[in-house]
Amino acid sequence: MSKELATDQTEAKTEISRCAVIPAYNEGRTIGSVVLETLPYVDIIIVVDDGSDDRTAAISEAAGAEVISLGSNRGKGAALKVGFEQAMDYGASVIVTLDADGQHNAGSIPELIAPIEAGEAEVVVGSRQLTGDGEPSFARCFGRWMLDSATNLTLESPVCDTQSGYRSFSRDALEVVGDIQVGMGVESEMLIHCDRAGLTVSEVAIEEHYNDEADSSTHPIRHAWSVIRTILSVIRFQNPLFFFGIISLSLLGSGAIFGFDTATHYYATREFWPGKALLSILCLIIGVQFGTIALLFDYFNTWLQRR
Structure with missing residues (x-):
């Protein structure tokens, strides 16, 4: 009986084509809705609970996601790395990442994965160019512009929204970005690795949603310093x-x-x-x-x- 169960689990893994990875830290207010809205577009959702002290893990599991708990807060980069490794173990051919705070519209997933499934790109970035619910503050927009400019200085092909966490990756791309560092500069770091590897990166316009529950869990200055430090670290070793x-x-x-x-x-x-x-x-x-x-x-x- 146990052999049959193991066989069924192996077959289930091989059938997984689309996988969503969602890093989450104290996102109990929004994670349930994010998981439910994402489920129709992927075969499995992996929520990596980055040491939350609320009910993020329990709500994610109840909504239908597979939950991996890190035990302590290790940063977004570490959470994504664990999620990517699990997605690779499942044999997923397309991996989508999105934030747990509800700022991304899960309905855009088909547009994000279409270029990868068509073989037109290895990485697709959801560029926040369409107006959704609410508007980002001036400080957020200015900080995004600064980080975009800093990241694009290191890229041969500029990307409009380098800090967007709404992305899709092919399995080959995941092997390139799998060895990411811990921290909030992970978005820039992944783009730099893809650029150095000669991967095709395309962009798809998406809506951005900001509400009272979609506040960043990291102070903007601390976030900006983490991104810049990551960029400098990568440049130091690669250039x-x-x-x-x-x-x-x-x-x-x-x-x-x-x-x-x-x-x-x-x-x-x-x-x-x-x-x-x-x-x-x-x-x-x-x-x-x-x-x-x-x-x-x-x-x-x-x-x-x-x-």
Whole structure:
């Protein structure tokens, strides 16, 4: 009997084509509706409860989702990573991610997965361009613009809404973005990994809904810093010449300015500024060191990619 049950479970897994992964942290007020609205469009919903202290897990399970509880709050990146691994175990060919706060309209899922099932893209981003219920605040819009600009500086093909959590992935894309880091910068990090891997990323216009229950669980400044820190971390390892080169040029430029100012002042007044002269020398020395690091890291990075 147990063998038959194991066989039935294996067959059930192989039949799963579309899977939704929803990271959730204290979203008991909205998660039930999100799960119920998503169910008609996918074969299975995986809610990853990121250490919630409310009834998020119980409500998700009652609504029909499979729940994975992390036990403690480990961040959105960790929650998505666990959900992706489970979706891969189920053999899902298309994976959709959406937020648990109800800001995404589940009715857009067919539009998000259509390009992937047609083989036209490996990643589809739901770009929040259509007006839905409520409007985002000015601070949210300004912060989104800043993060979009910072992320697009690292991408060959710009994406309009780099911070949207409403996305779909092919199985091949999931293998590229599966090793994501913990934190709120996961949206930018996934796009950067996909861009480096040469995957096709397309966008679909979606509605955005904001209401009293759709408040972010993370402070906007903390969120922005997490995203920027993630972007810099990825650039440092994947494009060291750019990262360390910018630091080197900034230091060399500052050293040159301090040195020129010291020299011109001495030429005009015969008064020497030892402090500014030492600062100039220090900036120049450190700038040369960072330039050397940039060249060495870039050489080793290229060598590793060729192996």
